[in-house]
Amino acid sequence: MKIHYTKKRLRSNLFQGLLWLVFSITLMVSDAFWANGMVIGYLVIAALFMGSYFYERHYGYLTLKADTIQKNTLIGKPIGLSEVRRIKKFAGDYILETETAKMTINTQIIAPDCLKMLDEALSAIELPPQLTPFGHAA
Structure with a gap:
């Protein structure tokens, strides 16, 4: 998507x-x-x-597949959603961290309906509650 x-x-x-x-x-x-x-x-x-x-x-800004997320820039590298170790929310932006990479997602430039889809996709990543801003139990 x-x-x-x-x-x-x-x-x-x-x-x-x-x-x-x-x-x-x-x-x-x-x-x-x-x-x-x-x-x-x-x-x-x-x-x-x-x-x-x-x-x-x-x-578009991002491409979400079943197991990856990628910024659509000239040198955008995909990050596996299973590799995400932490999701931070800082100043409205999401920061996805893996062992080797970090991706900052600027939510100010995302269409409102797409932001809801992004929130749903990121909240579906199973992480301990202290490592995600979505606060669900893993």
């Missing part, structure tokens, strides 16, 4: 990409020599924001 970003974050990336694109096109039209470095730089910035929007919209 995919854990999606909030619509606010996606719209922000789309708006910023379109804003940089309009700004670069305006500069191209107003300047006789449009292929200068500034215009190309603005087009690159627009492409990065637009690319980020489409990537985040398509892949």
